[in-house]
Amino acid sequence: MNEKAETIVQDKVDKGHTPWPFRPRWRIRGCLVAETPLFIGSGDNSERDDFVVDGKPVEIADCLRDHRGLPVIPATSLRGILRDVLRQGLQGIEVEQFKRLFGEDSEQEDSGHGGEVEFLDAPLSLRRPENTPLPHWDDNKQTWLEIINSIDRERGAAAENHLAHAETVAPGTGFDFCITGQFTEAKTDIPLLLAALEAFNDPDAPVTLGADTISGKGRMRWELASVEKFDQQAVLDWLEQTDRGHADNAFQPVTDAKLQQLLEQAEKHSPKKNEAHIFDIHLHFDGPFLVNNPLTAAQVKREKKLPQEQRTPDAKPRTDVMGRVILPAKSLRGVLRGHGERILRTLLDLDQDAWRNTGLMGKIEELIACRPEIHDHACKPLRDGEKPEGDGEQEAKLCLACQLFGAPGWRSPVAIDDFTLVEDEYEIQTQEMLAVDRFTGGGKDSAKYNARAIISPVFRGRIRLDQGRSQQWSLGLLSLVLRDLMDGELRFGWGAAGKGYGHCKTAQIGKWEEQDFQKEAQESWRNLIEKIGEIKAEIGNDQPTGAAQTR
Ligand SMILES: [Zn+2]
Incomplete structure (x- = not known):
C-alpha cells in the first residue's frame, strides 16, 4: 500500500466519527x-x-x-x-x-x-x-x-x-x-x-x-x-x-x-397569467342533427331477436359519460380544420391552371395546408414532441393548418371541449335509410337501418386559443373560420355526407362584438395575409412554371 492510499483510508476513518447532519x-x-x-x-x-x-x-x-x-x-x-x-x-x-x-x-x-x-x-x-x-x-x-x-x-x-x-x-x-x-x-x-x-x-x-x-x-x-x-x-x-x-x-x-x-x-407563486382567447359558443342547428354513437357488437346480437320497433336505432346520438348528448370535440375540430384549409387555399388566390400543377400543389400541402387523411400528403409527425413555448423551430416544419389545429407531436394551441346539448324539448326523428357501411359504423347485416336524429338542437361549448403557443396569424385564421361558422357555412356530424343533416345555421360567440377583440383579430388577419404572401413568394421562386402565372 503506498502512502497516498493510506492517507485516504485514514481520512475515511476520521470522518466516520463526525455526526452525520440529519436532514428531514x-x-x-x-x-x-x-x-x-x-x-x-x-x-x-x-x-x-x-x-x-x-x-x-x-x-x-x-x-x-x-x-x-x-x-x-x-x-x-x-x-x-x-x-x-x-x-x-x-x-x-x-x-x-x-x-x-x-x-x-x-x-x-x-x-x-x-x-x-x-x-x-x-x-x-x-x-x-x-x-x-x-x-x-x-x-x-x-x-x-x-x-x-x-x-x-x-x-x-x-x-x-x-x-x-x-x-x-x-x-x-x-x-x-x-x-x-x-x-x-x-x-x-x-x-x-x-x-x-x-x-x-x-x-x-x-x-x-x-x-x-x-x-x-x-x-x-x-x-x-x-x-x-x-x-x-x-x-x-x-x-x-x-x-x-x-x-x-x-x-x-x-x-x-x-x-x-x-x-x-x-x-405567492401565483400562476403566470396565461394569455388566451376564450370563445364561449352556442351552435344553432337547422334540421336533423346526428353524430353517431355506434352500437356495440354485443348490443346488436342481443337485439337481433327483438322486433324492429323495439330495437335501439342503428344510429343514435353520441353521449358523454354523464349521458348528455354531445358534439364531440374531435368532430368539431375536424370540421373547423377542414374549413380552415379551404380558407387558406382561397387566400392564395391562384388561378385554375395553377391548381393543376402537381408540383405547386405539393408545395402548398407542405407549407399551407396538408391533407391529414392521406398519409403521403400529411405533414410528418414531429419527432421530438413538444417544445416549450417561444421555440418556434419545431412547429415551423408543419403546414399552417397543422400549426393551428395540431399534428402528431404538436399540441394544437386551440383547445376544444366536447359541446353539450342545451337542455330543451327537441323533436326526435327516426328515419329509415339504406345501409351504407360507413354511416352505420358496422354491426348490422340488414340493408335497411334507422337513424334517430335530434331536430334543430342547440349545443354549447368553449374554444380556447392559447396565445403563448400560437403565431401572430393564428387568431386571424381562427376568427375567419368562426365568422363562417356564424354565417351558417359549416355542417357537422352526418352533415359532412350531404344528407341534409348537421347544418349549423348560426353561432353565437360571446366576445365577438368586443372592440378589443375585433381589433386584435383584424391585426392578426393582416399578419395572416402577409404570411400567405411570403409563402406564395417562396413557392413562386421554386415553381417558375406554376406560380408565376398567378402573379
Ligand atoms: Zn400539415
Whole structure:
C-alpha cells in the first residue's frame, strides 16, 4: 500500500466519527380525482373475444396498469407535468432551485427521480361504482372503452369510418398522490411544490394528464391530504415505540399552523397569467342533427331477436359519460380544420391552371395546408414532441393548418371541449335509410337501418386559443373560420355526407362584438395575409412554371 492510499483510508476513518447532519425527509400526499375521462396509454393494443364488429376484432388501445391490474398514473408523467408547471407557469422560481428539485438534464430522464423531488406512481384508490353506466365498463379493470372516432393520421384512415377504442378511466376515479424528498431549502421548496399542484385546479387553464387534453380530456382535481415530515424527533419517537412498523409510519403531519403558513407562502407563486382567447359558443342547428354513437357488437346480437320497433336505432346520438348528448370535440375540430384549409387555399388566390400543377400543389400541402387523411400528403409527425413555448423551430416544419389545429407531436394551441346539448324539448326523428357501411359504423347485416336524429338542437361549448403557443396569424385564421361558422357555412356530424343533416345555421360567440377583440383579430388577419404572401413568394421562386402565372 503506498502512502497516498493510506492517507485516504485514514481520512475515511476520521470522518466516520463526525455526526452525520440529519436532514428531514418531507412528504406531500393527496388525491388526484379525474374530472373528465383520462387515458394514459401503455403503448400496447389488444383485442377482446366478445368485442367484434363486422366479424373483425376491434382494436383497443390499452391503458397503463399497475401490478394489481388497475389503472395507474406513472411517476414519470407526474414529474413531467409538475416540471413543466414550474418551468413555464409559476412566478418567483429561481433557476437553481428548479434544477435542484428536478435535476439537470431532465428532458431525457426516464424515471421519477433526478432531483431532490422523488415521485411515486399514483395508484388508483377511489373506485367507480360497479354499475357505472358506460360502454363496456369493466369493474375489475376500472375502465370503459371509449370510441376514438377520428382521423387516424398515422394510417390515413378517414374520420367517421375508423372506429378505434381506448381503455379509459372514468370521471370520479381517484389516485393516491405522493412525493417525498430531503429538501435543501424545505422552507421555500415545499410551498413551491404545493403551488405547482394547485395548477391542476386552475379553472381556466388547468394542468392536465394523459392523451387528448386539447379535447378536454385528463382534467384532474387536486385535493391536498397532508404535508408530513420525518425529522430527528420523529425518528426518536418512532424508535421508542415498541410496535413500530415500517419507517414510513414515522412521518408526522406538520401542525395546522405550519401547514397554513406553507399554504400562504404557496400563494405567492401565483400562476403566470396565461394569455388566451376564450370563445364561449352556442351552435344553432337547422334540421336533423346526428353524430353517431355506434352500437356495440354485443348490443346488436342481443337485439337481433327483438322486433324492429323495439330495437335501439342503428344510429343514435353520441353521449358523454354523464349521458348528455354531445358534439364531440374531435368532430368539431375536424370540421373547423377542414374549413380552415379551404380558407387558406382561397387566400392564395391562384388561378385554375395553377391548381393543376402537381408540383405547386405539393408545395402548398407542405407549407399551407396538408391533407391529414392521406398519409403521403400529411405533414410528418414531429419527432421530438413538444417544445416549450417561444421555440418556434419545431412547429415551423408543419403546414399552417397543422400549426393551428395540431399534428402528431404538436399540441394544437386551440383547445376544444366536447359541446353539450342545451337542455330543451327537441323533436326526435327516426328515419329509415339504406345501409351504407360507413354511416352505420358496422354491426348490422340488414340493408335497411334507422337513424334517430335530434331536430334543430342547440349545443354549447368553449374554444380556447392559447396565445403563448400560437403565431401572430393564428387568431386571424381562427376568427375567419368562426365568422363562417356564424354565417351558417359549416355542417357537422352526418352533415359532412350531404344528407341534409348537421347544418349549423348560426353561432353565437360571446366576445365577438368586443372592440378589443375585433381589433386584435383584424391585426392578426393582416399578419395572416402577409404570411400567405411570403409563402406564395417562396413557392413562386421554386415553381417558375406554376406560380408565376398567378402573379
Ligand atoms: Zn400539415
